[in-house]
Amino acid sequence: MPADQRFTVLDSFRGLAAIAIVLFHMPILLAISELEFFRNGHVFIQFFFALSGFVLCHAYAHRLTSVAALRDFAVARTFRLYPLHLCLLGLFLLLESGKLMAQGQGASVEAFSGNVALEEILPNLLLLQAWLPGADSLSFNAPAWTISVGYYVYLLFGLIVVVLPRRNSLVFSLICLLTCLSLLMHVHALEGEVLKGVGCFFAGALLYRLFMGLRALPLSHTEFTVLEVSTLLVLVLVLDSSYLYRDLFTSLMLLLTIFIFAFEGGVVSRWLKQRWLQALGLWSFSIYMTHVAILAALQGLALQLSKLPGLEHLAPSQAEPHGIVAMGYISTQNLLLDNLMAVAAVLAVILVSSLTYKYIELPGIRLGKRLQGKAPLSHFREKSHAIN
Numbered sequence: 001m002p003a004d005q006r007f008t009v010l011d012s013f014r015g016l017a018a019i020a021i022v023l024f025h026m027p028i029l030l031a032i033s034e035l036e037f038f039r040n041g042h043v044f045i046q047f048f049f050a051l052s053g054f055v056l057c058h059a060y061a062h063r064l065t066s067v068a069a070l071r072d073f074a075v076a077r078t079f080r081l082y083p084l085h086l087c088l089l090g091l092f093l094l095l096e097s098g099k100l101m102a103q104g105q106g107a108s109v110e111a112f113s114g115n116v117a118l119e120e121i122l123p124n125l126l127l128l129q130a131w132l133p134g135a136d137s138l139s140f141n142a143p144a145w146t147i148s149v150g151y152y153v154y155l156l157f158g159l160i161v162v163v164l165p166r167r168n169s170l171v172f173s174l175i176c177l178l179t180c181l182s183l184l185m186h187v188h189a190l191e192g193e194v195l196k197g198v199g200c201f202f203a204g205a206l207l208y209r210l211f212m213g214l215r216a217l218p219l220s221h222t223e224f225t226v227l228e229v230s231t232l233l234v235l236v237l238v239l240d241s242s243y244l245y246r247d248l249f250t251s252l253m254l255l256l257t258i259f260i261f262a263f264e265g266g267v268v269s270r271w272l273k274q275r276w277l278q279a280l281g282l283w284s285f286s287i288y289m290t291h292v293a294i295l296a297a298l299q300g301l302a303l304q305l306s307k308l309p310g311l312e313h314l315a316p317s318q319a320e321p322h323g324i325v326a327m328g329y330i331s332t333q334n335l336l337l338d339n340l341m342a343v344a345a346v347l348a349v350i351l352v353s354s355l356t357y358k359y360i361e362l363p364g365i366r367l368g369k370r371l372q373g374k375a376p377l378s379h380f381r382e383k384s385h386a387i388n
Contacts, residue, residue, distance in 0.1 A: 015280025053204025079368025
């Protein structure tokens, strides 16, 4: 299977998963984001890791045959992830600097404290915030913790493939087994979410090897449609309930989803090939990385508006929020208006992400190509590489 062949349906899934995570972090009290399905949306981060393992194994495993190839791989990964991360880190530093200036003028704000303290800057610059015991993995732009994990896991993947070209599947299996046992036995040398990310990535790489062995599966369009619909129904049921080891079962269902839809054989796959869904997949990294900053801006706006007569209810509540990122709720106290506000917030995230993809991600990818000494890619090939 050619390395430049796209899994277009999985690209669409990547975009939808990014939107699900936006809704998971949505701080609007009466919106659809409060459904149990979206309240469990953090598991889609595991989907990102698994899909990255699947796609990178497809794109690079056969090309990583030398130290020079590993160097090019490292450069490509660095300039794929780092430019947008650095820009958002700079934005948060700028905001904290503004707070510091306001603090000097007597304002009751506290700058560079808590998870945006000065000592968190260096771990973020080095993408080590999720690995260092003393660092706050959710410091500054909280979603960047997954980039911290992913970046070094990608490098480990490349190193294993180069050093053990014939036995890397065995190493991938051992890593998956060790991370799974560590989670089940609560032996956490690393944070649980980091272990999940590592395990899901290498499980995704193994899944690609399984897919390649079964890619000629003799099933009809109807049979693939039944598999696709059944897989999605079970995934929704798993996400819409609570039980022991739910995250483990969800991870297995997400892996099954990747496997089934990699064949692109059913009617659901045909629907997922629509251009607007492909665009979401293209912008998914930006959607994921920018959404917390945009939702925080929405909260800030609501807080300012709540000072006006009759709008006091818009202010973030003191109730304990769902999810990893600490966000207070805002609400118009009207079901329709809250949902319209949520839709507007999602559209704002998508709009900003389309711009950050064009003006930050793509230039970073081009720069990485130039540093590798490769000829400029066509627009199609740039887009194709950008969503790996």
